[in-house]
Amino acid sequence: MQRLVDGIHHFQKNIFRSQEEFFAQLQHGQAPETLFITCSDSRINPNLITQTLPGELFILRNAGNLVPPYDAHWGGEAATIEFAVTSLHVKDIIICGHSNCGAMAGLLEPESLQDLPAMGHWLAHAGKTRRIIDENYSHLEGRAKLRTTVGENVLVQLENLRTHPAVADAMANERLHIHGWVYSFETGEVLAYDPKRGQFASITEGEPSPASNAHITSELSI
Numbered sequence: 149m150q151r152l153v154d155g156i157h158h159f160q161k162n163i164f165r166s167q168e169e170f171f172a173q174l175q176h177g178q179a180p181e182t183l184f185i186t187c188s189d190s191r192i193n194p195n196l197i198t199q200t201l202p203g204e205l206f207i208l209r210n211a212g213n214l215v216p217p218y219d220a221h222w223g224g225e226a227a228t229i230e231f232a233v234t235s236l237h238v239k240d241i242i243i244c245g246h247s248n249c250g251a252m253a254g255l256l257e258p259e260s261l262q263d264l265p266a267m268g269h270w271l272a273h274a275g276k277t278r279r280i281i282d283e284n285y286s287h288l289e290g291r292a293k294l295r296t297t298v299g300e301n302v303l304v305q306l307e308n309l310r311t312h313p314a315v316a317d318a319m320a321n322e323r324l325h326i327h328g329w330v331y332s333f334e335t336g337e338v339l340a341y342d343p344k345r346g347q348f349a350s351i352t353e354g355e356p357s358p359a360s361n362a363h364i365t366s367e368l369s370i
Contacts, residue, residue, distance in 0.1 A: 171202075180206040183232040185305075186244040187213045187251065191333055194244070206232050212251030212301065213243055216273045218311040226312065233314040233324060241309065244329040244338075245302045252297045256281070273308070277301040299348060302328040303341065 164171060184194045185208045194200075194207055208228045216225055232238045245252075254261050254271060255278055261268040280300050281293065288296055306328050309315055318324035328341035330348060339348040 174203055178203050178206070178236065180204055180232075180236060181239045182206065183208065183229065183236075183238045183241045184244065185209075185213055185215060185242065185309075186331075187211065187246055187249060189246060189249065192244070192246055192331060197331060197336075197338065206236060206238060208232075211267065211270060212249065212255070212274060213245055213305060214251075214270070214273045214301075215243065215305045215308040215312075217308045218313065220273070229309070229312050230314045233312075233318050238324070240325050240327060241315070242327045242329055243302050243305050243309065244331055245298045246331045247295065247298065247333050249294070249298050249301075252277075252301055253294055255301075256293065256297060274301055274304065276307075277304045280304070299330055299339075299341075302330060306341075 180203060182205055184198075184205045186192055186194055188209045188211050194205055195202075198205065206228075208225060210225065214225070215229070216223070218226060229241075232241070251267075251271065252274075254264070254267060255274050258268065258271075261271070277297060277300050281288075281297050285293060285296050306326055309326055310319070315324065315326070319326070328348075329351070330339045332338075338351045340351040341348050
């Protein structure tokens with residue numbers, strides 16, 4: 149806790165004071181162009197990996213970067229998505245999974261969630277991801293299976309995102325685009341899903357990953 153308090157002092161003294169004009173502008177409102185949906189995992193910092201400033205990303209985080217289908221769960225996710233699209237008029241929504249995801253590991257090993265009933269219930273929103281893995285990737289084990297699950301889950305959550313009326317309407321009117329990303333802790337690489345190729349490709353190189361993802365193709369390489 150003391151480390152956090154020391155960090156606040158450092159921020160106020162060395163960062164805030166040197167950029168007071170910028171921070172003062174934030175009091176007048178926000179106009180982010182992107183809703184960034186990602187996992188609660190402490191190892192992900194959306195602003196750090198995208199090099200964005202306060203006010204540029206509207207961020208939604210939960211275990212497993214899940215988006216419950218619209219009619220299945222009227223909770224904070226639905227409210228946040230609706231507000232971002234309808235009130236903030238974001239132009240893009242990104243769902244970003246990550247390597248070594250604990251939520252996806254729990255999805256693959258439900259027995260590990262015996263003492264976490266709320267988590268088990270929450271991961272029901274990734275039930276389709278589990279079915280895809282069971283039906284198409286039974287030959288995979290260990291880290292390879294987890295890597296593929298992370299990528300497949302991003303695609304499933306993109307499908308769920310399309311069920312939200314605000315999203316569907318904005319996409320139909322070409323005011324909104326949605327994107328699937330996977331971030332690797334180990335390399336710092338971000339892979340983006342290319343629906344035309346049915347593959348995840350490096351977002352910086354623009355070339356397909358050597359091993360592709362999606363139930364359309366083969367395994368995700370992170």
